[in-house]
Every structure is written in C-alpha cells, then in structure tokens.
Amino acid sequence: MTELELLNKIKTDPAYFSEIFKLYYTSIFGYILRRTGNFDDTADITADTFFKAFTHIKNFSYKGISIKVWLYRIATNETNQFYRRKQKRISLFNKIDFENKEQFRNYLHQDRDQLEAELKRHHQFLTVLNALKTLPIKYQEVIALRYFEGKDNKEIVEILNINEGTLKSLLSRGLQKLREKCNQI
Amino acid sequence: MELQQMTKPEISKLKHQNMLQKAILKAKDKSALSWWWLSIPLYILASLLMKSLFVPSTTLGSNLHDLIDNAKYSSILFFVIVPILFLVINFISIREIHFLSGSPKPFNFLKVVWFNLLIIIASILILLIYLL
Numbered sequence: 001m002t003e004l005e006l007l008n009k010i011k012t013d014p015a016y017f018s019e020i021f022k023l024y025y026t027s028i029f030g031y032i033l034r035r036t037g038n039f040d041d042t043a044d045i046t047a048d049t050f051f052k053a054f055t056h057i058k059n060f061s062y063k064g065i066s067i068k069v070w071l072y073r074i075a076t077n078e079t080n081q082f083y084r085r086k087q088k089r090i091s092l093f094n095k096i097d098f099e100n101k102e103q104f105r106n107y108l109h110q111d112r113d114q115l116e117a118e119l120k121r122h123h124q125f126l127t128v129l130n131a132l133k134t135l136p137i138k139y140q141e142v143i144a145l146r147y148f149e150g151k152d153n154k155e156i157v158e159i160l161n162i163n164e165g166t167l168k169s170l171l172s173r174g175l176q177k178l179r180e181k182c183n184q185i
Numbered sequence: 186m187e188l189q190q191m192t193k194p195e196i197s198k199l200k201h202q203n204m205l206q207k208a209i210l211k212a213k214d215k216s217a218l219s220w221w222w223l224s225i226p227l228y229i230l231a232s233l234l235m236k237s238l239f240v241p242s243t244t245l246g247s248n249l250h251d252l253i254d255n256a257k258y259s260s261i262l263f264f265v266i267v268p269i270l271f272l273v274i275n276f277i278s279i280r281e282i283h284f285l286s287g288s289p290k291p292f293n294f295l296k297v298v299w300f301n302l303l304i305i306i307a308s309i310l311i312l313l314i315y316l317l
Contacts, residue, residue, distance in 0.1 A: 043201070125194065
C-alpha cells in the first residue's frame with residue numbers, strides 16, 4: 001500500500017492509523033530517545049507526537065511532504081518545546097484511557113528497564129549527548145538528525161523546513177561548538 | 186567522522202506500543218476553551234441591536250453605554266477579555282494547524298481553518314463595537 005492509499009484509507013476509517021504506528025513508532029521513539037537520553041521523557045514526547053499526528057492527519061497534505069518526514073517534523077517540534085518549557089509536562093498517559101492501565105504500566109516498566117540498559121551500554125554517546133544538550137536547540141536538532149539519525153541534507157532540510165545553506169552553516173557552527181564542549185569535559 | 190562511527194542506542198521492539206496505539210485511536214482532542222463563550226457577547230450585542238431597532242430614541246451605542254455603566258466588570262470580561270483571548274488562541278491554533286498539516290496549499294488550508302477565521306472576525310467585531 002502506498003502512502004497516498006494509506007492516507008485515503010485513514011481519512012475514511014481512522015483505525016487505519018494503526019499502520020502508521022506499526023511503520024514509524026519505534027523509529028520516532030528511537031529518534032526522541034537519542035535526543036533526550038531519558039526513557040520517561042521520550043515515552044511522553046512520542047505519545048504526544050502520535051496523538052497530534054492522529055488528531056491532525058485528516059488535514060495532512062500529502063503533496064507537501066511524506067508521512068515519515070511529517071512525523072519527524074512533529075517529533076522535532078515536540079522535543080524542542082520540551083526543552084524550551086523546561087518544566088514538568090502533564091503526561092498524555094494520564095489523560096487518555098487504557099483498556100488495562102496496570103498492564104500498560106507493566107509493559108512501560110519493562111521497556112524502561114530494557115532501554116535504560118541499552119543507554120548505559122553507549123557511554124560515549126551519552127557523554128556527547130549531554131554536551132549537545134548544552135547547545136542552543138537549533139544546533140541540537142541538526143546534529144541529532146545528521147549524526148544520530150544518519151539523515152542526509154535533503155531529508156533534514158525537509159524535516160526542519162530550512163534551506164540547505166542554513167543547514168550547512170548550522171552544522172558547521174554546531175559541530176565546532178560541540179567540539180569545544182566535549183574538550184571541556 | 187567520530188560522531189558517525191560512534192555506536193548509538195537502538196530500539197527493536199517496544200512492548201507498550203500496541204496498548205498506546207489502541208488508546209490513542211480511541212482518544213479525542215479536547216479544546217481548552219469552547220467557542221461557545223464567544224456566543225455570550227454576540228448574544229448580548231444581538232439583543233442590544235434588537236432593542237435599538239424596536240425601542241424608539243435608542244441606538245446600539247447608547248444601549249451599549251448603558252450596559253457598560255450597569256455592568257462594568259462583566260462587560261469588560263465579555264467584550265474585551267474573551268475576544269482578546271479568542272484572538273490569541275485562534276492565531277496560535279492556525280499556526281499549529283499549518284505546521285501539523287504538512288505545508289498544505291492555500292485553498293486546502295483555508296478549508297481547514299475557516300472556522301478559526303470566523304471566530305477571529307467575530308472577536309475583532311466585538312472588540313471594535315465595544316471600543317468605538
């Protein structure tokens with residue numbers, strides 16, 4: 001099924017949104033985890049990202065960008081907002097109803113244990129991430145997309161809605177600043 | 186480049202995914218402020234307009250001034266605070282819809298935000314009638 005066919009199906013039956021979950025949930029979760037380095041914040045931000053995507057997909061214009069780029073765009077915006085607010089957010093998990101809340105918390109707990117162990121295995125990454133988090137958000141997002149997600153210039157330009165010249169200059173200045181921060185550690 | 190070679194945490198499967206998916210598919214987006222609040226000043230204005238049409242020697246302006254004299258705080262609430270709040274909320278909402286719609290074409294975008302634009306026009310109208 002192509003993205004356009006999937007979108008048309010979602011517009012007639014929202015239950016087809018589960019296909020988007022299957023296709024992109026882990027990759028978006030991974031992206032946010034590599035931006036925050038924290039399981040609980042990642043789970044909250046990813047849930048918000050997919051909730052916003054679900055409530056706005058009926059207005060989504062396929063001709064503009066692909067669903068994947070669109071999800072990365074929302075995820076980037078939600079993560080940036082999380083850093084700008086710097087305050088405790090009301091978790092979506094407390095606002096929506098689960099069939100079995102206890103079971104959900106249990107699964108979440110198991111995922112947390114597994115991913116916290118995974119994070120600990122990448123000590124060098126965590127050191128770089130902590131240094132990256134001290135830089136302005138505009139540098140964080142380009143460096144994370146390029147070096148943590150392995151996106152090329154074309155994809156980053158689409159996700160961030162900026163031109164290639166701006167991206168190159170942000171990457172160059174961001175890397176220089178990150179190098180300085182890492183040398184201080 | 187060291188950053189590219191560095192190993193990063195990867196995710197293969199998440200146990201909570203299916204339950205979250207089901208919960209989100211059932212969830213509904215709730216607006217923080219109902220547009221019905223705007224119907225209060227619109228209703229009052231319509232009543233004042235009717236009064237000025239059917240009661241001799243009164244105008245909308247004079248009726249409005251009477252109302253302001255009699256209910257200063259509630260008139261400020263309904264004719265100034267509520268419309269300003271709606272203007273701000275709807276401008277933010279339009280900006281967010283544009284972002285979440287994935288850069289749509291102008292006509293498609295207008296089809297989505299026509300109600301927000303209507304609320305903005307009504308809010309400006311209420312403010313102008315009150316302030317002029």
